[in-house]
Amino acid sequence: MSEPESDGVGRATVGDPAASERERRAAPDGHDPADLHPVADPEAEPDALVAGIAAIAVIRDERGRVLLVQQTRGPFAGSWLLPGGRAGDDESAGHALVRxxxxxxxxxxxxVTYVAGYRTSGGGYDLTVLMYRGPASGTLVAERGSDARWFDPAAIPDRHPALRRQLFDAAVGRDDERAIDAALAAAEIRMDRLA
Known part of the structure; x- marks a missing residue:
């Protein structure tokens, strides 16, 4: 599979797999998130801080519902969040998102179109999270042992504070930014927007 690349306006399309590692990992503002967050080896140190780059997506269906997956492990186990995950050591955020x-x-x-980026910490994680939006095709089939569902933005159960921030920034549904900030603080989660 070839790597997604930017078309210069914040959209990624399937492109040249021979792009340099720095170009492939670069955020839309040109910085390399790996410079800020070296990837820890959680296998080497079981209690180590999990750091790195992650990509998530806001995917909506024709009825305006948003796709969420239920986390099965980690500090947010049981929470409904946007689909996505960490990039591997030799993987761009765009490629990780598609995978x-x-x-x-x-x-x-x-x-996909870039929406926002965050430096996020809390719950044993220190990640640069890049959020995209775009259409998806195919039949929804959740990963084994997990759940994935379409939700009306106003009917999402037990909205996790990070999800609230992401949906607010993606202009999905309505929320109060001060209430989001208070919920993030209460959960001891820091989400600094990237410039």
Whole structure:
């Protein structure tokens, strides 16, 4: 599979797999998130801080519902969050996004637009999270042992504070930014927006 690349306006499309590692990992503002967050080896140190780059997606269906997956492990186990996950050591955020969406939901994404980025810490994680939006095709099939569902934005159960921030920034549904900030603080989660 070839790597997604930017078309210069914040959209990623399938492109040249020979792009340099720095170009492939670069965030839309040109910085390399790996410079800020070296990836820890959680296998080497079981209690180590999990750090790195992750990509998530806002995917909506024709009825305006948003796709969420239920986390099965980690500090947010049981929470409904946007699909996506961590990039591997030699993987761009765009490639990780396409792979994670396929693994978690069975859906395929080919054309995505950058929405926002965050430096996120809390619950043993220190990640640069890049959020995209775009259409997905295929049949929704949740990863084994997990769940993936379409939700009306106003009817999402037990909205996790990070999900609230992400949906607010993606202009999905309505929320109060001060209430989001208070919920993040209460959960001891820090989400700094990237410039």
């Amino acid at each position: 994670e969406i396929r693994e978690e939901t069975g859906l395929t994404m080919e054309d």
